[in-house]
Amino acid sequence: xxxxxxxxxxxxxxAQILNFALVLSTAFMLWKGLSVxxxxxxxxxxxxxxxxxxxxxRGDLLFLWNRGIETQVGEVVVYNVRGKDIPIVHxxxxxxxxxxxxxxxxxxxxxxxxxxxxxxxxDQSYLDRSKDVVGSVVxxxxxxxxxTILLSEYPWLKTAMLIFMAASVVLQRE
Amino acid sequence: MAEAKxxxxxxxxxxNTTDDALANYLRGLQFRQDNTKLDVRLAIGYAxxxxxxxxxxxxxxxxxxxxxxxxxxxxxxxxxxxxxFTYWTWGVEKGCVFDGVKEGRxxxxxxxxNKHEPTYYLTVTDSGSAASAxxxxxxxxxxxxxxxxxxxxxxxQWLASSVEAIGAADVKNASRAETEExxxxxxxxxxxxxxxxxxxxxxxxxxxxxxxxxxxxKG
Numbered sequence: 334x335x336x337x338x339x340x341x342x343x344x345x346x347x348a349q350i351l352n353f354a355l356v357l358s359t360a361f362m363l364w365k366g367l368s369v370x371x372x373x374x375x376x377x378x379x380x381x382x383x384x385x386x387x388x389x390x391r392g393d394l395l396f397l398w399n400r401g402i403e404t405q406v407g408e409v410v411v412y413n414v415r416g417k418d419i420p421i422v423h424x425x426x427x428x429x430x431x432x433x434x435x436x437x438x439x440x441x442x443x444x445x446x447x448x449x450x451x452x453x454x455x456d457q458s459y460l461d462r463s464k465d466v467v468g469s470v471v472x473x474x475x476x477x478x479x480x481t482i483l484l485s486e487y488p489w490l491k492t493a494m495l496i497f498m499a500a501s502v503v504l505q506r507e
Numbered sequence: 508m509a510e511a512k513x514x515x516x517x518x519x520x521x522x523n524t525t526d527d528a529l530a531n532y533l534r535g536l537q538f539r540q541d542n543t544k545l546d547v548r549l550a551i552g553y554a555x556x557x558x559x560x561x562x563x564x565x566x567x568x569x570x571x572x573x574x575x576x577x578x579x580x581x582x583x584x585x586x587x588x589x590x591x592f593t594y595w596t597w598g599v600e601k602g603c604v605f606d607g608v609k610e611g612r613x614x615x616x617x618x619x620x621n622k623h624e625p626t627y628y629l630t631v632t633d634s635g636s637a638a639s640a641x642x643x644x645x646x647x648x649x650x651x652x653x654x655x656x657x658x659x660x661x662x663x664q665w666l667a668s669s670v671e672a673i674g675a676a677d678v679k680n681a682s683r684a685e686t687e688e689x690x691x692x693x694x695x696x697x698x699x700x701x702x703x704x705x706x707x708x709x710x711x712x713x714x715x716x717x718x719x720x721x722x723x724x725k726g
Contacts, residue, residue, distance in 0.1 A: 340511070340527070344545055351552045358559030359589065365562060366582040374571035506523050 338504065353502040373399035373468035378411055378420050379478030384442030385409070385422055392479035395422065397468030403431055404438060404462055409470040412440065415454040420467060423449055429459065436462035515655040521647045522620045524657055525627055526604045529616065532663055536676040538607035538614065544600050551595060555588035602630075614672045633672050643669045 338346065367376045380393045388409070389395070397411055404410060406428055411420050426448060427439040437459040441448035450458055460466060484491050513520040534540060562581040565574045602617040613634035620627065625647045632640045650662035660680075666673050667680035674681035 342530075344542060344549065347549055348545065348552075351549060351556070354556045355552060355589075355592075358556045358585070361563060362559050362582055362585045365566070365578050366586075368571070369575070369579045369582055372575075506519070 349503050349506070353499055356498070356502055371398050371400065371468060373397045375411075375420065375467055378422070378467070379481045380422055381419075381482070382442075384444050385424070386444045388443055389422060389473065390475065392476050392482060394474040394478040395470050396472040396474075398471040399466070399468035401469055402436070402462070404428065404436065404466070404469055410438070410440065410460075411467040411470065412460050412465045413467060414452060415457055415465065417454075421449070421452065422470070438462055438466070513655045513657070515647075515651055515653065518620055518622070518625065521625070521651065522618065522627065525647070525650070525662070526618055528657060528659065528662060529618070529666070530605045532659070532666065533605050533607055533614070533616075533673070536609070536673070538605075538609045538676070541606040541608065544595075544603055544606060548592065548595050548600065551588055551592045555585050555592065558585050558588070609672075609676060612672050612675070614670075631670050631672075633670070641670075 338349070341349070364376075368374060370376075376397050376399075378395050378397065380389045380391055380395060383391055395411065404425055406425050409422060409424050411422050413420055421440075423440040423442045423445075425438050426441045429437040439448060439450075439459050453460070484494075511524075513524055515521065530540070558581050562574075562578055562585075565577060602619050603615065604618045605614070605616045607614055611634075613632075615632040617630045618627065619630070626644050627647055628642065628644045630640045630642055645665050649665060650658050650660075652658060663677065663680045667677045668674060
């Protein structure tokens with residue numbers, strides 16, 4: 334299998350490696366392109382908990398849009414708690430400000446008993462729309478996100494997948 | 508030449524092995540290979556990979572908000588470079604296997620196969636005689652055994668006899684192909700001819716009977 338690689342001229346080997354590098358970089362640039370288009374740092378997120386049931390289940394894939402400045406009560410938003418990197422998907426239940434004043438939001442999970450005041454950082458009692466919110470949910474695909482959950486819970490899967498992809502692209506000559 | 512076995516049912520493998528053998532053969536005939544087309548493709552490709560790598564590093568170190576503007580520029584640049592890359596591969600390179608020059612004679616070879624058809628199509632552009640491209644073809648069975656071994660001789664003979672520039676560089680293979688195309692003499696015929704020329708000085712009848720006896724015994 335690797336004998337076919339050894340028989341290649343150096344330029345041809347460089348071309349084969351380029352094929353794999355292009356697969357990775359195109360995937361990454363597509364992701365960044367989508368980020369730029371939606372103005373969101375993470376335009377596609379996976380639901381990790383059951384706090385929004387029955388609307389969203391664990392493993393659902395959500396599509397975000399961050400160019401709607403006037404977020405309304407009832408919209409589902411994804412936000413990062415200040416200081417933590419975990420995205421949380423909850424519904425807006427109160428809003429303050431808006432228009433020319435900065436917009437503040439209070440959120441609550443549909444399936445939770447209390448609002449998110451407990452979840453925010455220690456000295457934080459509301460969300461700043463421009464700083465904390467990653468985007469509002471505009472669409473979703475059920476269940477597909479489970480792959481991401483598996484990859485994060487079993488990190489060796491990520492390495493295995495990458496190695497398999499690399500081998501199949503570099504050794505194949507189209 | 509290393510005889511690696513390939514699957515004779517994989518058109519992809521057949522074409523790739525033949526392409527590599529063609530390039531090796533021409534390089535062996537002292538054609539100096541011109542790598543410009545491949546070099547341009549590698550340059551465009553690696554430039555876009557570098558842009559992606561720089562964007563990744565900047566985003567990793569500085570975060571999303573700080574790098575938003577540059578990321579937008581990078582995405583556009585990447586899209587343009589990838590478009591150029593695709594154009595170069597499909598429009599300019601177009602199946603090119605070998606570009607080379609020997610003693611002022613430029614040769615450009617591009618190969619092609621059709622799905623489910625075990626035939627090797629070559630488009631050869633020769634700077635010497637005819638300026639336009641020539642199409643030649645041969646079934647892969649000409650130089651592949653049934654179990655997938657590549658045999659260099661018939662491949663080189665086909666190339667040398669079909670393409671003038673190659674035939675001029677490799678006279679042995681070009682002329683060998685021509686003599687084989689004529690009716691090949693059988694073993695009996697060769698022996699009788701050898702005997703009769705060897706004993707031409709002896710009396711005609713004797714030698715003839717002798718040679719016919721000899722050939723009968725040996726046959």
